[in-house]
Amino acid sequence: MNEILTIAEETLVLHRHPRIKNETLQAWDSADEYLINYFNENQLAKHLNDDGQLLLINDGFGALSCYFQTFNRTVISDSYLSLNSIKLNMQRNNCPEDNILLQDSLQEFPRNVQVVLIKVPKTLSHLEYTLQQLSKVISKETIIVAAGKVNMIHSSTLQLFETYIGSTKTSLAKKKSRLIFSLVDQVDIPEKEIPLTWEIEKQGWKIHNHANVFSRNHLDIGGRFLMDNLPEGDFSKVVDLGCGNGVVGMAASEAYPKAQITFIDESYMAIDSARINMLKNLPEEQTEHARFVVNNGLVGFKAGCYDLILCNPPFHQQQAITDQIAWSMFNDARFCLVEGGELVIVGNRHLDYKDKLERIFGNCELVTENKKFVILRAVKEY
Structure with a gap:
């Protein structure tokens, strides 16, 4: 099992948690890599000023949180295991802890968000809740990029982005993952009880x-x-x-x-x-x-x-x-x-x-x- 992620001039040691003997799965996937490479190739850092934040949603084990360690960022997840993994992998890679906020999905989303990177969750209902909450805190200047495995991204997935964010398109597939891009132009956002x-x-x-x-x-x-x-x-x-x-x-x-x-x-x-x-x-x-x-x-x-x-x-x-x-x-x-x-x-x-x-x-x-x-x-x- 590979524990070393080398990408975009950075090398990270990442473990899945809880750790087990003879682990066969690695702590990141091609969707993480696609997001990181796209962020760098398109210079998304220029959209982040001193007062703004990078918002990371559904980071699985900390690949995104650790790679973007130089930015002020909030990480949102519904998983205790994911948030704990992020903490442990940050410590493993000597990441500073004064510029990151870890919070669960039921807490209010931050309002000074300029770039949002999303790992598409497993269920449509979880994605809809996430996009609904996100729609309340973004502006037309907010950059929103999501990523997921090709077999997780369907027309229903894209329709939710269209409904809550705005005009949406996808990238070509790379290593069985795909990106989703949404422009913030939706004004008629439904008030829906998702629970x-x-x-x-x-x-x-x-x-x-x-x-x-x-x-x-x-x-x-x-x-x-x-x-x-x-x-x-x-x-x-x-x-x-x-x-x-x-x-x-x-x-x-x-x-x-x-x-x-x-x-x-x-x-x-x-x-x-x-x-x-x-x-x-x-x-x-x-x-x-x-x-x-x-x-x-x-x-x-x-x-x-x-x-x-x-x-x-x-x-x-x-x-x-x-x-x-x-x-x-x-x-x-x-x-x-x-x-x-x-x-x-x-x-x-x-x-x-x-x-x-x-x-x-x-x-x-x-x-x-x-x-x-x-x-x-x-x-x-x-």
Whole structure:
């Protein structure tokens, strides 16, 4: 795996985070390279004065933040992992920290923006939210360039730029990536509520979903399966690990009304959605025992603190398919469980989670299954 990015007279050492042994994926892609080269070849630095800022949106692991280290810049991401990776890679490359502001996607966008570089996010809803917020802080002089893999840029992608920014065109493809250029000339910008709300009839809950929440348009069928098959027991400290909009943790709160429920996700939008949903749908005596944590899984949590961890593990990190997140979640879960504590997960049948759990816990029980999913249970033993 290549850790050295040499581009436009700069050399950077960049790592993906969390770091794993035998990593096969690098911490930047051709879209990062395309943006950097375009910025230099077209002298976009001349549009940045002392009072203005460079705005970087969805920088994955810090390639853009580190390369543009001499400019005053704000970096916006919904990912805790991305923001943490940026910090670590800046330290690795001795980048100054006094000219950069890192913020999550739910914070207000800066208003003194002169050049904007965007990595196109995975979902259209996340892109629409980003462009909607961006449209509020730009002027006709703002330079806006986006980049993404060719297979992520469709007519619907370009239409969103047209709707919220203005006249839009694309570049030729290079190394399977493409640039998007938008001129700020749109005056009739729609006032649209991008968060979605829908109801879970069985519980009578109205579920709020920010733009970048997993399965934001409907109840995830894997999550539903886990909600319907929660373990019986007198649990007091429960974790909804990778909580998304929080519905599994909310079901746990109803099943174990005296338990403290901790919701954990690396998406700021997910955690805010889970918080809203818990407060709006469950009684105060249950919500007052809830905790909401933006974090890389259970990293940094104390050993032997929880007696039940519930998880619907993701198998993507940004655009990459990987089982490393599941591995990390399972290992950290074992560390954080009390003796006799349980990890209960739901996963697609084709994913080899049973073997992983047996290797980590020394045991794994098939609780139930259907045509698409399995629910597995592992117990921490000594």
